[in-house]
Structure formats: C-alpha cells, structure tokens
Amino acid sequence: MGRASEAGSRAAGGGTGVRLRHAVVAAAAVLAALFPLAVRNDFFLNMLILTCLLVVLSSGWNVVSGYAGYVSLGHSAFLGVGAYTVALLALRWQLSPFLLAPLGALAAAVLAAVVGLVMMRARGHAFVIMTIAFLFIMQLVTLNASFTNGSHGLTLPLPTWSRQWQNVPFYYAMALLAALSVGLSAWVRRTKFGLGLLAIREDEEKAAAMGVPTGIYKVSAFAASTFLVGAAGGVYAYYLTFIDPLGLFNIIVSVQTVLAVMLGGRGTVWGPVLGAFVVEPLSELANTYFGASQVHLVLFGALMMLVVLFLPRGVLPTLAERLERRRRLRAAAAEAGAPVRLAEVGEGGARQDGREGAMT
C-alpha cells in the first residue's frame, strides 16, 4: 500500500521528497526531546506518554496485521505479558523496571512465537477469534495464578529519581520505544522479509508456491510485532505503579490499536503513528467527558465504523493515492498521445474493490 506512489515519487526525481521527509522526522524528534523541558504540564505529558505507548502498539500491530494481513485483536495481551514479566522480576530482584524492560520484550516475543506457531495455521476470521480468545485466556490465567497475586494486582517499586523530574523519564523511555517501533516497522518494510509479508497478505498460497517460507515468516512477524510491545508493557507498568489483570489484559487497548492503524493507514510506516496521535487524545477527551470505560467501547466502535465506511484504506494511503492520481494526470497531459497500455490508469475504484477482500 502506498508503495506505488512511493516508487512513483522516487522515479519522478524525488530525492528532495526523501530529504524533506528526513528533515520532518528530525524536527519532530527534536521537538519531542525538548517538549517536557519546555512545557511542564502533567496533563499533556501523560497524554504524550500514552500516545507513545499507542504508537508502539500500533506500529507493532501493523507488522503482523498490516503487512502480513493476520489481524490480531489480542495484541494488548503482549502489553500485559511485558508488564507482568517486568513487574514480577523487579519485585523479585529489586532492579529498576527500566533495566528489565528488555526481558519483558523477550517474554512477549517468545510467547508470540509459540502461540503464533499454533494460531497462524488458521487464517482470516478464525485467526482473529483465536487472538481474542488468547487475550482472555491470558487475563484468566493472571487472575487465577498465585504468583501474579490474582485480582489484587501487583504494586511496583516507586521511581527512585528526584521528584522534581516527575514523569519525564517515563516520557523519554516511552518515546524511545515509540521511535524504535517506527524504525523497526520501516526496516521490516524495506527488507526481503517485509516484502514476503506483503506477499503473504496478498496471496499466501501463491507466496508459498513462489518460494516464500510462509511459516517462518508469519511467526517471525508475530514475534517482531510484539517484541517492543512487551518492553512498553514494562515501562507502562512502572508508570502506573499498580497493575492488575483487568487493566492490562484489556480488549479496549486492542481496539484502540486497531482503530489507530485503520485510521492512519494499514501497511504504511507512518499511518499507525498518525492514528495513535488522533486516537489517544480522543480517548483522553472521552475520559474527561464520559469517564466510564463502556462509553469508550461504544465511541471506538462507532469511530471504527466511520473509518471502514468512509476511509477504508486509512488517511495516508488515501492521500497518497490522490497525489499519485494528480501526478499521473499531469504526466499524461504533458506527454499526450503516448500509448498507455495499462488497464486502468488513474482509476482508483477497481483497485479498491480488489483490496478489500485481500485484507481479511
């Protein structure tokens, strides 16, 4: 998705486009780094921390569900796995959760590889349902296991840094993970691995017949999509100080993740980021106005329907296609008369029909 237009702009002498993009990313990074020093505002800082968390979730989700087309509704389970792993180890070893976050990542990725081995034999709706079931099984296990302290939850050690810094270190940690997630997603997209995942999404049997080892690819994608989510779970647990099964293994977080990516654009690198920056503030607004979490579910459900109906490809691919069509028309006008043998130049319609089936 958005690939042709990328290729197109590159072909159209777009070295400047790439440089512009790099400049924008660099500027955003500087802004993000300076923000908490310039603006001492707890409300905004909290919102940014949670937005970065959602960026980690949605960029990760995008690898397995956007690129490979295996839609998971249980992705927040890996947030919980990371959180509980880090919390339990921090309590046992008396170490900072920040130091233990990589182990949270490892736990999430290993678990994803194991369950992926089983679940990814199923496709489409069956896979979606299994991921939901997995989320609730994880919730049940944490509720009932003795070592997780069940429904009483776990209380993590308090931060050791000076009070003056408040939540700023959490922000930097989460922002770092968000940046890494986007980096991972962009890197995957550029590799042979990423191309194989797109092929699996488009036509898995065909990909296998062409020589793509689909089993290894899918399981690797699932593990890659949960690795940084696990780390973020550790940081999130530290930030919350108190975690419990219902809060961490939460379907709403999964729904937010899916919504963010659908809104921004599945299968693109920046769509999930854009989506997170819209969905998380919306969710804060809903919090202040409605409070109760059931309202959340309704709100997100309604939003999801709007996106599916009116922006089925998400914001970024839709924009990219508009620009691409404009470019094409201009190019066609410029060299009028040149034979163009493509079936449907500049017609988005037929293509859209095709891809709706391909995603499920």
Added chain:
Amino acid sequence: MTDERRPPEAEEGGAILEVRALRKRFGGVAAVDDCSFRVPRGSVTGLIGPNGSGKTTVFNLITGMLRPDGGEILLEGRRIDGLPPWERTWRGLGRTFQIARLFREMTVLENVVVPLRDFRLRRMAESAVAGEERRRAGELLERVGLARFCDELAGRLSYGQQKLLELAQALVLRPRLVLLDEPASGVNPRMIERMAELIREFHREGTDFLVVEHNMPLVMDLCDHVLVLAGGRVIARGSPLAVRSDPAVLEAYLGG
C-alpha cells in the same frame, strides 16, 4: 526444439518429474485416481484432458498446495512429496495458475523479486529489491515485455500482461521444471503467440515445461510429448499426433 530431445525413448532415460500412483479425493469425488506418469528431461510435455479430469489437482499435488491421499512424487529422482511448497520450489519447481494469481497491491518488480532461493535468516534481512534477484527480475521483465511497468501495481496490468508476469514469477529462481496451467486461457491471439515464443525460448535455455492447455493447436505446436488425463488417471501418452488419433482419447473427450 531440437529433434534429439524428442524421441519417446528419452522417457526411459532421465525423467525430470515422476508421479507414481498419485491419489486425491474430494469427498466422494476421486479427482486424481492412481495417476502415474513421467515428464521426460528436456521436454515440453502437454497435460491435456476434459474439464474436471484432474489436471489442476495434479499440479496442486505436485507443488504441495494439496496433500495427496497416496502416491509418490519425484523431482529429478528425489522424493518431494512431504516437503512444504517453498522447499519444492527451492528444489527447482515453478508454476503458474489457471487464473493468474498476483500480488496485486505490490509493484510488478516486487512481484518477481519476492522469493528466496533458500532459507537463511540473514537473507530475510536483505534489502527487498536488490542483488542478484533484482538483476534476474529485471532481465525477465525485459524479456516478457513488462520492464516499463516495473513500478506499477500488478493489479493494474491487463489480464494478458498478468499472465506474462506470472511466467516471469515462475522463472525467477531458475527452476528445472515449470508447470503452466492454461497459459493461453483468457489471452488474445497475439499474446498467445508471444507466450508460446517465450516458452520455447526459456525451454532452449534449459527449463522443462509441463503444460496444461485446452488450446489444441498450441499444444500440437509447443509440445513434444503429451499426456492425456481422464477421470484422474492417464489414459494415453505419446507424441501429439499419435495422441490425437488415439481412440481412447476421442472417447474421453466425447463421452466425458
């Protein structure tokens, strides 16, 4: 095609592909029923038969997209049944589909460079469109006449162009044997000629072909050896001319 390749005795020599007592049922239907044949090395072999005689199912069994209920499949003398599809491809098999299947939302070039030649973790991390496969893909697209559509989405190609792209896809890993399922169906006559020309060219360069096709003139023109399938088993084999006048074959087509 050279005449040295043609004699049926070649069949006794090396077979590029051998299928023994292959069976596959779908519910009550025996789609492939005790099917045995050999594809001679160095040949373009035709696999013909009435609709529903099991040709596509045989292809699906050979490439591993379906599991057989019984029988053996040997590529260059080695068993490949039991291997997953991608490993069969790495052993030297390629295929196209009866109705062209492409990665529609990927570019034409990406469609061709997608596969790996074998599995190594390091290779997964390589840049998607680069290296030897990129060169090979470029060359193939040039030859099938799609080079100027490299950066277009594959879904935008006309159907005939999609068939050509599928041919390029099947050839990218330099297979020993390519299975073509109705390469000429849904393609205009000029494009059929082009397709036949390409198959002959690639055959001269050392790739063998097993071709399912309903277009008889094309089969007569292209193939040096023909297998006739009816009811899931081979009822006749031999040179195109001999097969065409075989009473069992006429019977199968008329009765079947």
